[in-house]
Amino acid sequence: MLKRYPFLKYSLGVLASLILIIVCFGFWFVSLLPAKKLNIENTIAEEIPYLSQNRISNRGKILTVVTSTAVMGKSQKKTGYELTELSRAYYVFQANGYEVSVASPLGGKAPVVLDKEDMGIYDYAFLNDEEAKEKINNTLVLEDIDFKEYDAVFFVGGKGAMFDFPNHPMIHEMLKNYYENNKVIGAVCHGPAALVNVKLSNGSALLKDKKITSFTNEEELFLIPEAKNIFPFLLEEEIRKQGAKFISSEKYLEKVNHDENIITGQNPWSTWKVAETMIKQLGHTPKEREITGEENAVSVLAVYKSKGKKAAKEKISEFMFDNSKPVDRLLIAQHSMLEVLGGKVSGFVDLVSLVSFIKSCEKKLLKNN
Incomplete structure (x- = not known):
């Protein structure tokens, strides 16, 4: 059949390649997510x-x-x-x-x-x-x-x-x-x-x-x-x-x-x-609290929405290198999926790159320590 219909062979090859790309991307995307926090x-x-x-x-x-x-x-x-x-x-x-x-x-x-x-x-x-x-x-x-x-x-x-x-x-x-x-x-x-x-x-x-x-x-x-x-x-x-x-x-x-x-x-x-x-x-200065990684991630997303990816990366570096503050990459990964569901492919790509950037920053900090 493939000899009789050469285009079918080509189409199956393209389909197989696409499936392989999707599977590889899926494994890569999952690798960007943080490991489950133990004993939390x-x-x-x-x-x-x-x-x-x-x-x-x-x-x-x-x-x-x-x-x-x-x-x-x-x-x-x-x-x-x-x-x-x-x-x-x-x-x-x-x-x-x-x-x-x-x-x-x-x-x-x-x-x-x-x-x-x-x-x-x-x-x-x-x-x-x-x-x-x-x-x-x-x-x-x-x-x-x-x-x-x-x-x-x-x-x-x-x-x-x-x-x-x-x-x-x-x-x-x-x-x-x-x-x-x-x-x-x-x-x-x-x-x-x-x-x-x-x-x-x-x-x-x-x-x-x-x-x-x-x-x-x-x-x-x-x-x-x-x-x-x-x-x-x-x-x-x-x-x-x-x-x-x-x-x-x-x-x-x-x-x-x-x-x-x-x-x-x-x-x-x-x-x-x-x-x-x-x-x-109520008339009081709130007690000082360590800001959570989730809150920092929300701040990064707000910068991304208002100023773009470059400014968001600068904000991540400021948090992690200048102030030793965590940024929750899982939350940003979740927002990348929201971009997909909203049909915003470019937004998905940008946010995935931010998740990857956070992971690379974490590796640098771990190495330096």
Whole structure:
């Protein structure tokens, strides 16, 4: 048959070559990824200097609120609160001298989303923290709380928040009281759903004319194309409808808006900054913390988006050689795949080259040491 149809032989040869190239590229790409961190799952809070050293005496109380919703509407898709958005804020508040409570609309054990690819030492320390486990397994019922005891409230993200935060009477009453008494309000990712539909004493919407951010329409629809049919509304869209000045960044990069006593973050990667901005709003300089490799990677991605690959490489060198700071190449590799899914081949190539550059920097540092 191949003699009779020579073009078929040529086509099979091309196909075989393409398959070989793809397989070789796949092995090379995997080789760029960091090895799994050993024993990170066993991290305990006492091993982290930020949490165990130079402890700050009690300054007050902060309430964190998580969703009680375990399923997204009629879709049967599982949901809950995002562990990383609670654990990181929890430890920032605690390290800065605040007692932290965890509440939910229904109380008890709230449904949680664990994304192991995004989890770091603080998240595993939280899971191994007996006091924290007691709080998340027995969350306080919102309606039973005397919210006046707290100096601030923080609404944790997770898609479940879209269902039980927007119309909860206790949340409405609390936020009206906190805003009008200049108490601190924080929310991240889908957490700002709590701000929707809140009316102040003068009848105006809490969100009117406020600089707000949240998980964006672009981020939502990229992950769940049918989101409009699953959620009661798209969060960015609803926030805009209620008169807010919605300000966002590139998808899946850090963005925090601070307007008076309201601090909001766009997505999970904004959690650290939201929590530390809340501490500033409470009148304190946040305790010094070693910035994580993930946060440095997000900074590199922001430079890449605004200034290009060359500037991003310079930022990597600055972190790693000038300041001896890690850069999480796994996160940048994950963003390279997002570029592919978005049809941006050039972006994929650029980010893969950045991952390769980080790996080569790590080798140089290891050799020099």
